[in-house]
Amino acid sequence: MKKMNKYIKYTGVACVMMGSLTFHSCSIDVDPQDRIHESAVWADPSTAELYIDGLYAEFKRFQFGQFPDLGYDNAMDALADIMKFTSNTPGNGTVNMLVSNANYFSPASVGLNYWSSGYTRIRRINEAISGLKNKSILSDDDKTKYEAEARFIRAYTYFWLAKIHGSVIIFENLEQYSNKDNPRSSEEDVYDFIIGDLNFAAENLPRTHLDGRATKGAAYALLSRVALHAGSIAKYDRNQYNTDPLTGISQNRANEYFTEAANAALKVVELANEGLYDLDANFASIFTNKRTKEAIFRVDFVAPSVTHQYDLGYAPPKDAPGSTLVYGVPTAELADEFEMANGTKFDWDNPDHAANPYTGREPRFYATILYNGAVWKGRTLNTTPGDVDEGFIQFGSLGDPKRTVTGYYARKFLDPSNTTFVQNRSTQSWIELRYAEVLLNLAEAKAQLNEFPSAGSYLSELRTKRGLNSISFSNIDQAMTAIEHERIVELAFEGHRFWDLRRWRKAHVVLNGVKFTGHRVTPQGTGFNYEVVPADAVDRSFTGKLYYLPIPEGEIQRNEALTPIQGW
Secondary structure (H helix, E strand, O other), X not given: OOOOOOOEOOOOEEEEEEEOOEEEEXXXXXXXXXXXXXXXXXXXXXXXXXXXXXXXXXXXHHHHHOOOOOOOOOHHHHOOOOEEEOOOOOOOOHHHHHHHOHHHOOOOOOOOOOHHHHHHHHHHHHHHHHHHHHOOOOOHHHHHXXXXXXXXXXXXXXXXXXXXXXXXXXXXXXXXXXXXXXXXXXXXXXXXXXXHHHHHHHHHOOXXXXXXXXXHHHHHHHHHHHHHHHHHHHHHOOOOOOOOOOOOOOHHHHHHHHHHHHHHXXXXXXXXXXXXXXXXXXXXXXXXXXXXXXXXXXXXXXXXXXXXXXXXXXXXXXXXXXXXXXXXXXXXXXXXXXXXXXXXXXXOOOHHXXXXXXXXXXXXXXXXXXXXXXXXXXXXXXXXXXXXXXXXXOOOOOOOOOOOOOOOEEOOOOOOOOOOHHHHOEOOOEEEEEHHHHHHHHHXXXXXXXXXXXXXXXXXXXXXXXXXXXXXXXXXXXXXXXXHHHHHHHOOOOOOHHHHHHHOOOHHHHOOOOOOEEEEEEEEOOEEEEEEEEOOOOOOOXXXXXXXXXXXXXXXXXXXXXXXXXXX
């Protein structure tokens, strides 16, 4: 749908009458001719829909794993252990600077700063809700439907703020903006507020929406994600990493949130059983097939006006010599995580595996990673150092090498049919909410509730569709090991890994004091030698303090009621 290119403003036009050096002002109640008056927006279903449609732009801020102030696809996974950015210069290499030194995060330079843009979106959403309630002559059904969409987007926006800071300011209505000074709410209250918005959205959104906007299934899917996150913090944080009285969630509420997550996911499963969603038998095609039933909520692109540049950023160099950027590449840690086709663990200590590490792996491996010997766009990739265009280069030897620094390239999301992405860009969809994630959320929530057979059945449903064996477990440690593995390989490059490690409070262990690696492949006899090499120049640095990032100091200075998060 065509986006609204005019803006809404509802101020009177000032008139100034001059006489005897005295100025008199009056308010003239007329509609400006170059903009849409607020009352007109909410009186007409078409303009109201355009306004709501514009709010969906928030999802594009995070498409393909971006983060707004980092600006590159896959930035979220590059903050974790499954993606390595290739550059070591500011800009392209900013992520590498952040992961190598926790001191880059500070109130003056937050590192992950979404505060201003997030709250700007929340203000626009609250204006929409107020307009619907107080100025609209739409039907009650239309008012409720549009409010449900607005609250779905507000929940999404607040969830990002909560993941970053924990305790943030809740703005529920426009009246609160009359006071310029507003305090933070507790992290627990923030998550309850988000869940309230999503429950309202789920109850009032339609089952389907022809133009790809939010649906009942999307609200329940996001609710399963949010509640699972809250439950994880309640269980694993235990106020170990921050002394701020407003951060953290009561441990005794963990099961309440896990139950909420499970119930929301089950609602999506019910919709799937009615034919709305399903797991796709062809994993590789999910991310280029605009009709896949795995997509619950997605951002679509249509050439030539609405496109993106994922292929330009991640295609191997010979796809477009001299043009591809290769912002990031998969780590060896990710490559090793994928199982063999028979469901056994890949192991470099197994002579058969070590001799042919890219043979006989599970289907998701081939759909996610390009490796030495992979056939891609009619050619066989050579990632040995001998190939000066596409082969391995040691990280740090060039500022922006635009080649692999791990021996791998990302395959997932690339469009194998797109050979003109430099000129025409790309149009594959970004799937924000996917049915596979819902099943993973459901399995984890059930496991956390000690319902292990049920958790195993949902995890096995996903694995079976991916061509692997079913599994079972009998305790929480076994369950979480299996679930973490499955989330890594299923959701790679979809922006989840960094936030999973944070909510499980494992980031300070997994992402600290370690260099992640690649595989330097060199010819040896009739085969190849695979050498593990560091892809990081220095050890990664993540301290417990980073579970709650600081509020930008400028926001503290402007808002006298806003206190810094303790420790910053």
